[in-house]
Amino acid sequence: MEHLGSFAPLATRYDGFILDLWGVIHDGVRPYPGAVDCLARLGAAGKRRALLSNGPRRNHVIQAAMRAMGIADSLYDAILTSGEATWLALRDRPDAWLRSLGEHVFHLGPARDLSVIEHLPLTRVTAPEAASFVVNTGPDDASGVTELGPYEPTLAACAARNLPMICANPDLEVIRDGKRVLCAGALAHRYQEMGGTVRYFGKPDPAVYALVLRALEVRRVLAVGDALRTDVAGAAGAGLPACWVLGGIHAEELGGDQARIEAAARAAGLAPVATVPSFSW
DSSP, rough: OOESSSSHHHHTTOEEEOOOOOOTTOOOOSSSHHHHHHHHHHHHHOOOEEEEEEOOSSHHHHHHHHHHOOOOGGGOEEEEEEEHHHHHHHOOSSSSHTTTTTTTEEEEEEGGGGGGGGGSSEESSGGGGGOOOEEOOOOOTTTTTOOOOHHHHHHHHHHHHOOEEEEEEOHHHHHHTTTTOHHHHHHHHHHHHHOOOOOEETTTHHHHHHHHHHHHHHEEEEEESSSSIIIIIHHHHOOOOOEEEEETTTTHTTTTTTTHHHHHHHHHHOSSSESSSSOEE
């Protein structure tokens, strides 16, 4: 594992890059220093750039939010969110489990995530008792984004009805504007502890990497992300080398200490080819 001071040395070694968004490109509010410049430099060098995010909203919603942050569409060549993957799965129902879900969906999450079920032949219900399955996109601001407690009654109601759950964001938590907040993956994990059945869409599932690899259309591809559990593990599962960006979810835990960084990777059974403090040139 190389410990690099910047991303530039990796640019010449690969033809395409699969880039995480939250924790690499932005923090949910604004781009990280140097990230937009790094995207532009990769593009100027003729490199292909695909954004792969566990954001539980469809591509077009995430793109609009990035434009508002100053991240232009021209800075990348392809995008896939876990929300888009969820929507496609609910539209196409490619396997027996998905076809068994029925049409009455209970959405657990904030209204801003409703794009994951928009324009689909589904009936949205407002209580688990009326649902045939649940789509979980994560905590909402009204109930709080830092503790699981407020969601226990709803999860218990879903579990009592044995509702299958789709988790549209496998992340457990992210850093938003400097604060650690829970994601849908944390709610899904708790639901499984209650005996519930969960299907996850997004990283680290190799299926989402297959989709973006087809969009990149190059052979030498590096995956770039800040989370061991999803980004680095997902790359490994897809047979891709990974660059671990240390300034995201693990920054407080590891503090840039190389020995602790390497120990954390070994403990997870992972071997990123390189680390960088941030996604900057």
